[in-house]
Amino acid sequence: MKKNHVLSLGTTVMLTLTLVLSGCNAKDSSGLKDIKDRGKLVVGVKYDTKLFGLKDTASGKVDGFDIDMSKAIAKKIFGDENKLELKEVTSKTRIPLLNNGDIDLIIATMTITDERKKQVDFSNVYFKAGQSLLVKQGSKIKGLADITKDTRVIGVKGATSIKNIEDKVSGLSVLQFENYQEAFTALKAGKGDVLTTDNAILYGMSKQDPGYTVVGGTFTDEPYGIAAKKGNTDLLQVVNDTISELKDNGQYAAIYEKWIGEKPSAD
Known part of the structure; x- marks a missing residue:
């Protein structure tokens, strides 16, 4: 009886630890399946960068190039661009927020660099700056x-x-x-x-x-990329597919001209 009791106690402790760890990891889950199960895409964007992500203090609305890209990806995943939550990030906070599981993607005028590739996975280039x-x-x-x-x-x-x-x-x-x-x-x-x-x-x-x-x-040269947590290849594939489709169907050019005031270069 004592042996069985010890085993039962050990099993209970292990089960409790598993549940606790599962709860801790729930926030870290930001793969495509987790996003679909949640029912919305959470994107880190800037609130202080006119043309790319700027919050109107009166209305509380955030608009810009990066916001329109976020909406397009949400529409690709859910068929509805409104299934999207925007969270404010800065150049300093965006990678920690991504890797902590607070956001699924960074779309925030983020230049692709070798150093950042050690911390996140990048999409194809979606905007060329300098x-x-x-x-x-x-x-x-x-x-x-x-x-x-x-x-x-x-x-x-x-x-x-x-x-x-x-x-x-x-x-x-x-x-x-x-x-x-x-x-x-x-x-x-x-x-x-x-x-x-x-x-x-x-x-x-x-x-x-x-x-x-x-x-x-x-x-x-400052090529902007959309960042996902390392290893989230399924989510990144959707992002790259969205970028390609927007460029193929002319919507990318329309977004670019809307915010930048000129047509994107051919390359």
């Missing part, structure tokens, strides 16, 4: 050649643009902010001479305030 500079109208800074180690440069934490420009200008130190709106506010307050990130994001800022302009062309 790093540039934003300055106040009339600034003496006209391009990268005008940046010196004494130039007050502003950037955003977690963005590849900071390392890129530090690599280009020896001894440069970049003042870093949590998000793009904070960075742009700092530029307008005179805390820096120039703000640097992808040109597509900077064009959005210049549309917000015509007193600021994008200069110097681009000095890097």
